[in-house]
Every structure is written in C-alpha cells, then in structure tokens.
Amino acid sequence: MTAHAYAGRTAIAGIGATEFSKRSGRSELRLALEACVAALDDAGVAPEQVSGLSTFTMDTNPESDVMRSLGIKELTHFSRVHFGGGAPCGTVQLAAMAVHEGVADYVLCYRAFNERSGHRFGTGVQDRVPGHTAEEVAYAWTSPFGLLTPASWIAMFATRMMHEFGVTSEDFGRVAVADRRHAATNPRAWFYEQPITLEDHQNSRWIVEPLHLLDCCQETDGGQAILVTSLERARDLRRPPVVIEGAAQGMAEDQQMMRSFFRDEITGLPEMGVCARQIWETSGLGPDDVQTAVVYDHFTPFVLPQLEEFGFCARGEAKDFIADGNIELGGRLPVNTHGGQLGEGYLHGMNGIAEGVRQVRGTSVNQVDGAEHVLVTGGTGVPTSALLLGAA
Amino acid sequence: MTDTTEPDDLLAALRALVGTEGPPTTPRHPVDETLVAHWCDAMGDDHPVYVDPDAAAASVHGGLVAPPATLDIWDRGGLKHARSADSPRGRALALLEAAGFTSVVAVNSELELRRYVRPGELLSNVEILDAVSEEKATGLGVGHFVTTRHRYSTADGEHVGDLLFRVLKFKPGTGRPAPGPGEGAPPPPDPDPALRPRPAINLDNEFFWEGARRHELRIQQCRGCQALHNPPTPRCPDCGSFDQGWIVASGRGHLYSFAVPRYPQVRGFRYPVLVGLVELEEGARLVSNVVGVTREQLSVGMPLEVCWLDSHPAQVEGETDARGPITLPQFRPATPPRREATLAAADVAEGDALPLFAVPVTTTLIVAGALATRDFTDVHHDRDAAVRAGSPDVFMNINTTLGLTERYVTDWAGPDAVVRALRVRLGAPNHPGDILAFSGSVQSVDPATGAVVVALQGANGLGAHVTGTVELTLPTASTPTQEASR
Ligand SMILES: [Zn+2]
Numbered sequence: 110m111t112a113h114a115y116a117g118r119t120a121i122a123g124i125g126a127t128e129f130s131k132r133s134g135r136s137e138l139r140l141a142l143e144a145c146v147a148a149l150d151d152a153g154v155a156p157e158q159v160s161g162l163s164t165f166t167m168d169t170n171p172e173s174d175v176m177r178s179l180g181i182k183e184l185t186h187f188s189r190v191h192f193g194g195g196a197p198c199g200t201v202q203l204a205a206m207a208v209h210e211g212v213a214d215y216v217l218c219y220r221a222f223n224e225r226s227g228h229r230f231g232t233g234v235q236d237r238v239p240g241h242t243a244e245e246v247a248y249a250w251t252s253p254f255g256l257l258t259p260a261s262w263i264a265m266f267a268t269r270m271m272h273e274f275g276v277t278s279e280d281f282g283r284v285a286v287a288d289r290r291h292a293a294t295n296p297r298a299w300f301y302e303q304p305i306t307l308e309d310h311q312n313s314r315w316i317v318e319p320l321h322l323l324d325c326c327q328e329t330d331g332g333q334a335i336l337v338t339s340l341e342r343a344r345d346l347r348r349p350p351v352v353i354e355g356a357a358q359g360m361a362e363d364q365q366m367m368r369s370f371f372r373d374e375i376t377g378l379p380e381m382g383v384c385a386r387q388i389w390e391t392s393g394l395g396p397d398d399v400q401t402a403v404v405y406d407h408f409t410p411f412v413l414p415q416l417e418e419f420g421f422c423a424r425g426e427a428k429d430f431i432a433d434g435n436i437e438l439g440g441r442l443p444v445n446t447h448g449g450q451l452g453e454g455y456l457h458g459m460n461g462i463a464e465g466v467r468q469v470r471g472t473s474v475n476q477v478d479g480a481e482h483v484l485v486t487g488g489t490g491v492p493t494s495a496l497l498l499g500a501a
Numbered sequence: 502m503t504d505t506t507e508p509d510d511l512l513a514a515l516r517a518l519v520g521t522e523g524p525p526t527t528p529r530h531p532v533d534e535t536l537v538a539h540w541c542d543a544m545g546d547d548h549p550v551y552v553d554p555d556a557a558a559a560s561v562h563g564g565l566v567a568p569p570a571t572l573d574i575w576d577r578g579g580l581k582h583a584r585s586a587d588s589p590r591g592r593a594l595a596l597l598e599a600a601g602f603t604s605v606v607a608v609n610s611e612l613e614l615r616r617y618v619r620p621g622e623l624l625s626n627v628e629i630l631d632a633v634s635e636e637k638a639t640g641l642g643v644g645h646f647v648t649t650r651h652r653y654s655t656a657d658g659e660h661v662g663d664l665l666f667r668v669l670k671f672k673p674g675t676g677r678p679a680p681g682p683g684e685g686a687p688p689p690p691d692p693d694p695a696l697r698p699r700p701a702i703n704l705d706n707e708f709f710w711e712g713a714r715r716h717e718l719r720i721q722q723c724r725g726c727q728a729l730h731n732p733p734t735p736r737c738p739d740c741g742s743f744d745q746g747w748i749v750a751s752g753r754g755h756l757y758s759f760a761v762p763r764y765p766q767v768r769g770f771r772y773p774v775l776v777g778l779v780e781l782e783e784g785a786r787l788v789s790n791v792v793g794v795t796r797e798q799l800s801v802g803m804p805l806e807v808c809w810l811d812s813h814p815a816q817v818e819g820e821t822d823a824r825g826p827i828t829l830p831q832f833r834p835a836t837p838p839r840r841e842a843t844l845a846a847a848d849v850a851e852g853d854a855l856p857l858f859a860v861p862v863t864t865t866l867i868v869a870g871a872l873a874t875r876d877f878t879d880v881h882h883d884r885d886a887a888v889r890a891g892s893p894d895v896f897m898n899i900n901t902t903l904g905l906t907e908r909y910v911t912d913w914a915g916p917d918a919v920v921r922a923l924r925v926r927l928g929a930p931n932h933p934g935d936i937l938a939f940s941g942s943v944q945s946v947d948p949a950t951g952a953v954v955v956a957l958q959g960a961n962g963l964g965a966h967v968t969g970t971v972e973l974t975l976p977t978a979s980t981p982t983q984e985a986s987r
Binding site for chain 2: 112228232233234235237239241242243245246247248249251252253254255256257258260261262264265266267268272314315316317318319329353365368370371375
C-alpha cells in the first residue's frame with residue numbers, strides 16, 4: 110500500500126487563465142505571466158510569496174523569465190515534467206511534494222503557448238532532422254512510413270480497439286458530443302453555444318482514419334496557472350482550499366512516446382493504470398467515491414480506456430458505459446464539464462485541473478451536485494499523470 | 502508518308518477492309534516445352550501440368566499441356582518477322598500509321614478454348630478484321646480501335662480456340678491531360694519517396710537499416726536469451742545482456758492494426774497513406790506501409806509479406822549523401838499459396854472472394870513476360886524506345902497480363918480446374934516499380950456442369966490496369982474430372 114505523505118496535506122489555492130483563442134496576439138511568455146498573475150489574484154497571494162515554479166519541458170517560458178517578470182526575488186524550487194501532455198498533474202505533484210517537504214511555500218504550475226497561431230502540434234514531425242539521440246531514433250520506426258502526427262499515432266490504437274472490442278466511430282463520437290454539449294454552456298469555451306450532433310461527428314472529414322476531425326481536440330492559444338501550497342496555508346486564503354487527495358505519475362512496461370505499439374496488448378493504457386493504483390491507494394477511495402471527472406481528451410478514443418483503467422467500468426465496456434449516457438450531465442460520471450479540450454480549449458490538460466478545482470469549489474458552469482471528489486487525468490499514449498481533488 | 506488524309510476518306514478506306522479475311526498464318530515452330538517452361542518462370546506459375554510429365558499424366562489432361570493463355574503466341578513471327586502484308590489488321594494499321602496514328606496499345610484480349618493444346622502441335626490462325634471504330638478521343642490520344650477475330654487450328658484442321666483482339670491505334674501526344682485538382686485546392690504533394698522523412702540512424706539501430714539496404718528484415722535478438730526486441734535496445738530487458746545480435750525475419754506476418762493518414766499531407770507520400778502495424782510470425786511488431794491494396798481491402802488479421810522500397814538514393818542533387826541510401830520495408834498481401842486439391846463446384850458460391858494477390862512489376866517481369874510470349878515490340882523491352890513512344894518507361898504487354906490473370910485464377914481453383922475462356926480489358930499501363938494488385942470474386946457457378954465464372958480486377962498505382970472474367974470448369978460430383986478436358 111502506497112500512501113503519498115503530501116496527499117491530504119497540500120492544496121490548490123488558486124487558478125488563473127487567459128482567454129482561450131485561435132490568435133492571442135501576445136507572446137507565449139506574456140500568456141504565462143497573465144495566467145500566473147490571475148492564479149495569484151484568485152488566491153490572494155502576492156508574487157513575492159512564490160518560491161517555486163513547475164512547468165512542462167515542452168513549455169517555452171523559462172522559469173528565470175517568469176520569475177523576473179513576476180518580480181519574484183528568490184526561487185528555491187523549479188522543476189519540469191517531460192512527455193508533452195502527460196505532464197499537467199505531474200507539475201502539481203512536484204509542487205505538492207516541494208511544499209510538503211518545506212522546500213517551497215507557494216508553487217505556481219503553469220503552461221502557456223500559441224499552439225494555434227504559432228507552432229501547431231497537429232502539423233506533425235516531418236521536418237525533424239534525423240539526429241542520433243534515442244528520442245530522435247525512435248521516430249525512425251514511424252516517420253518514414255507516414256505516421257507523422259499525434260492523430261496518426263492514436264489512430265493505430267483506435268483501429269485495434271475497434272477490432273478487439275467492437276468499438277465504433279459513433280462510440281468515439283459520443284465523447285465529442287458530450288464535450289461539445291458541456292462547452293456550449295461554458296462562456297470560456299471556444300465552442301460556447303456550439304453543440305454538435307453525432308451526425309455532425311460522422312460527417313466531419315477524415316484526419317487519420319479512423320479519426321474524424323471532430324475526434325480531435327482544438328488547437329488553442331492561451332495560458333493556465335495553478336497555485337499549490339499547504340492545506341494549512343490555503344485555509345487562510347481568499348478561496349476555500351481544494352485538497353490534493355492524490356497525485357500520481359505513471360509509466361508502464363515497454364512505454365514509448367505515443368507509439369507504444371509493441372506491447373502484448375495495445376487497447377489499454379497501463380501507464381494510466383499505474384496512476385489509478387496510486388490514486389486509490391493513497392486516498393483510500395475508489396471509483397464509486399468520485400462524482401465527476403476531467404478525462405484527458407486530445408483524441409476521443411483514449412477517453413475509453415481511461416474510464417476502464419480507473420475502474421469506472423470493466424475492460425472493453427467503456428463504449429457501453431458511454432452509450433448509456435453515464436458521461437453526460439445527470440449521468441453516473443459527468444466527464445469534462447467544462448467542455449474538455451475538444452470544447453473549451455487545448456491547454457495540455459492544465460485547464461482540466463482548473464475545472465476540477467471549480468467542481469470542488471462548487472463554481473463550475475456545469476456544476477455536479479455533491480461533487481466531493483473529482484478525478485483529473487493527464488495526456489494519454491504518453492507517460493502520464495493524474496490528480497484526485499476534494500473538499501477540505 | 503503523309504498525315505493529311507481526310508478523316509472521312511481514312512475511315513472509308515478502313516471500313517472497306519472490315520470483314521476481310523487473311524490467309525492462315527504459317528507457324529515456324531510447334532508448341533514447345535522449353536518456351537512453356539520460360540513462360541511459367543516469367544509468370545511465376547508452378548502449375549505442374551505444364552512442366553512435369555508425371556503430374557500431367559495423372560491430371561485431367563492426361564499429359565503435358567500448354568497454358569491456355571499462350572494460345573495466340575505459337576504462330577507469332579518472332580524478332581525478325583515483319584508484319585504480314587496479307588493480314589487485314591496489318592493493312593488497317595498501315596493505313597492508320599500513314600495518317601499519323603503511329604502508336605499502338607492492346608486494349609482487349611478474349612481467348613476462348615475448345616481444348617488445351619499440347620507440346621508438338623503446330624498451330625496457325627485465320628484472321629478476320631471485325632471492326633474499326635470512328636475516331637475517338639481517349640486518355641492516351643486520339644485514335645481508332647481496331648478489332649480482329651482469330652480462329653486457331655492445328656495442322657490437321659482441328660479448331661482449338663478463338664481470340665478476339667482489340668488495339669487502339671493513336672496519335673502520340675494527343676491524350677487528354679490528367680484531371681487537375683479542384684478549383685482552389687492545393688496541389689498534392691510530390692510523392693517521390695526520396696522526399697519522405699529519413700530515419701534517424703545511430704549505433705543502436707544501424708543494423709536494421711544496413712539489413713534493409715540488402716533487403717533483409719533484421720530483428721534484434723538477444724545473444725543471452727534469444728528474445729527478440731523491436732524496436733531494438735542496447736540491453737536486453739529480459740536477461741540483462743548487452744550482447745545483442747539479430748535474426749533475418751521471414752518477412753511473413755499479419756496486419757495487427759492500421760491507420761490511414763489523410764491530413765496533413767506531406768511530401769514523399771501518396772494520400773491516403775496506408776500505414777500498418779505488422780506482427781511478424783516471429784512475434785515482433787513493426788510499423789510499415791501496406792502496399793498493393795486499397796483502403797477498402799485493409800483488414801486487421803490479413804496475411805502480409807515484406808517487400809522493399811529503395812526510397813532514398815545515395816546521391817542527392819548530384820552530391821553523395823553521407824547518410825547513405827535508405828531502403829524501407831513495405832508489406833503487401835501475402836502471395837496466396839497455389840491450391841493443391843482442386844476446388845469442387847459444390848465448394849464454390851457466387852460472391853466468394855478470391856484472395857488478394859499483389860505482383861511487384863519489375864523491368865525483369867515485363868521483359869521476361871514479353872519474350873516468353875514471343876512479343877518483341879520494343880516498348881516492352883527497350884526503355885529508350887518506350888520513352889520515344891511517349892511512355893515514361895517500358896510497360897507490360899497484354900499477354901503477360903493475361904498470363905498473370907490465368908495464374909491468379911488457377912492458383913486459386915487448383916490443378917484440375919479447366920480454363921474455358923480468358924477475357925481481359927486493359928486500362929492503366931504497368932510500369933516498373935509499380936504493384937499489380939489482383940482481386941476477384943465468383944460471378945456465377947453452375948453446380949450441375951461445374952461452370953464457374955470469376956470476375957477480377959488488377960489495379961496499379963495509376964488505376965485499373967486490367968478488368969476481366971475467367972471461365973472455368975471445376976470438378977462436379979456427377980461428372981468425372983477426366984471428362985472435363987476432352
Ligand atoms: Zn536477453
């Protein structure tokens with residue numbers, strides 16, 4: 110039995126974001142700073158009180174620049190998590206550990222980019238110069254064959270899911286429809302007041318078969334920050350504390366970066382299973398204790414095995430769990446009540462943590478009654494992370 | 502000569518020839534076992550009744566026979582033989598050449614066999630000019646279709662088969678331009694495979710790419726515990742050994758999963774790209790392209806075999822590329838095995854699908870096929886001549902297509918299936934480097950007589966190369982198979 114010492118003793122005290130757009134008109138650094146300032150304002154914490162920063166290795170905004178512009182005099186903790194969208198809950202975990210160990214009092218976790226108006230991840234890796242590092246060599250097994258984008262890597266798993274479990278494109282589509290329905294009532298969402306039907310999903314053009322355009326998350330400009338501190342300090346701040354009941358990173362055997370095609374089975378997400386085991390063991394809770402979840406949705410297919418890895422349904426049965434309406438508002442487990450990355454915006458999962466905080470605070474635009482424990486997951490197909498948030 | 506003949510005069514002169522009959526051809530050689538063996542080698546046809554006297558004696562044929570698709574090759578003149586002035590088609594083609602219709606392609610060949618012919622028999626044919634079309638605008642160029650009928654007989658006058666043959670005689674350079682992309686649509690990216698992303702190569706994976714250059718599919722094998730690891734790794738996660746070697750995999754496997762990228766489109770690929778996750782029979786998996794199939798033919802579990810794409814040359818823009826040439830493994834449908842026990846008519850149902858059969862089109866196949874069918878037309882063996890005739894490279898002759906068609910169907914049906922007719926129509930040419938992908942299904946079956954019609958297609962990268970039907974007689978419960986041949 111694992112019990113993480115920081116769990117239950119650390120909290121999220123503030124959240125802050127820029128608007129989510131297709132063209133921010135501002136630098137990525139400025140987006141990061143605006144998000145950090147908003148998170149500090151949300152908590153009522155001054156920038157000088159911050160002594161730690163945590164972000165993604167993919168983020169272009171060095172801690173030194175963020176520190177300077179926020180007017181922070183000293184940093185005693187700065188850390189980054191690798192593997193793209195797998196990182197969001199990992200940054201919060203690092204922050205919580207630093208706080209619990211007394212290394213830092215307030216740690217800002219941030220992620221900001223112009224992922225639509227600047228470098229678009231969806232354009233793929235075809236321009237990467239073939240080098241000699243293990244990370245570069247890994248692309249040799251896929252890029253020369255035309256598998257060049259995140260959508261193309263995920264599609265390979267999706268086809269196998271369809272083959273083994275009888276999952277259909279409509280099953281993937283139901284995830285998109287739920288996300289967009291939730292986004293339609295969220296004024297922060299890019300697709301505010303723009304719900305879609307399953308027919309819209311089916312009629313949207315192919316990106317990489319079996320993925321339609323509406324299976325793919327948005328490309329977004331924006332920034333999101335999360336302020337982590339001790340539960341004790343958080344009690345004295347502007348907002349009620351949101352307790353970090355569990356936090357986990359996970360990698361599993363034969364892990365590859367979005368291309369774990371070589372495992373015996375490729376229809377599950379064992380790295381998410383590693384997170385799930387830690388979250389349940391640390392919190393002493395289980396799937397029945399969770400009222401709503403933010404499930405990472407860069408592409409719809411991988412929402413299914415996440416529900417299975419956390420035990421909300423049995424392996425291969427997520428398609429039925431979803432078809433029965435369980436992920437909708439009013440269902441057993443409303444998922445992505447902010448609209449997810451398909452509906453609200455693609456902030457590498459950091460905006461999903463903010464929605465988890467709002468659900469615990471009771472301030473979501475699509476508030477789930479009695480949301481005591483909220484699960485948030487990080488990116489899928491990559492080494493990943495997860496959080497369980499709860500009321501103090 | 503001049504090409505100022507008035508079209509009306511030309512057509513009148515051509516039409517005047519319709520219905521004329523030539524004298525019987527004068528064969529120089531009998532049906533010949535050696536050439537049959539060359540033909541079998543070129544087509545990859547291992548049917549024993551063509552080459553193995555013992556197997557042939559035990560078959561429905563009771564002895565060696567010539568492949569049915571060879572009916573029209575035996576009385577051909579050969580390399581030094583000029584076109585006969587007595588041939589009605591020869592006279593029609595001469596008129597057309599004089600009018601500027603200098604290029605020719607075969608478009609239809611329909612063979613009907615009364616019986617199989619045997620080594621030693623001397624065949625000749627009588628030709629009738631059946632039809633000459635009006636001037637037509639085709640993809641290849643403006644031209645006329647010229648149709649002849651040929652009646653094949655043995656030296657003692659036995660009628661053994663018939664051929665309907667149609668060629669297009671056209672003016673080079675007058676073809677319709679290929680349809681362009683839609684208004685405002687971006688042009689498709691250059692599909693030259695040399696423009697694909699190169700693989701990153703280091704000390705840990707170079708054995709794989711060195712193997713690929715030799716057309717060997719190398720999979721890392723631990724020398725400590727014999728476990729296979731793909732992608733390779735410097736240290737065996739199973740036993741801990743740093744001592745890593747490799748095996749050459751058989752190249753056989755099946756499709757474990759697939760993805761079909763359509764957007765964004767990048768240089769070096771033809772879209773949609775068929776990307777497969779291939780599980781080798783040795784157990785390892787790798788990502789590759791599935792070639793010789795359409796998107797609709799992709800299915801998880803389909804048997805595959807490796808083939809090779811020499812994608813990146815050693816020289817790039819005149820400079821030697823220090824990174825060396827690159828060859829990529831590709832996978833095509835596994836060549837279906839030749840059936841040993843002949844299908845009975847009762848085993849066949851309308852709509853039954855034949856297995857996919859992907860034939861790599863090489864210069865060797867084109868030249869060997871042309872020579873094995875005694876077709877010395879320069880465009881089938883001389884690249885410079887083919888280019889002068891407006892073609893990017895040599896292209897396959899119709900008799901090779903016919904031979905591959907026959908092999909496809911008889912490999913599926915089994916050794917005692919008797920071919921009654923082969924009818925093919927040609928479309929896009931087969932050039933070296935392409936893949937000719939056959940698919941087919943049973944169009945009709947008569948359980949009482951054993952008569953089966955198979956409809957088939959052969960597609961290549963340019964489109965439909967061949968469509969056609971093959972009529973067979975399969976053994977039935979009530980008719981002894983010996984009856985089927987004679
Ligand atoms: Zn070993």
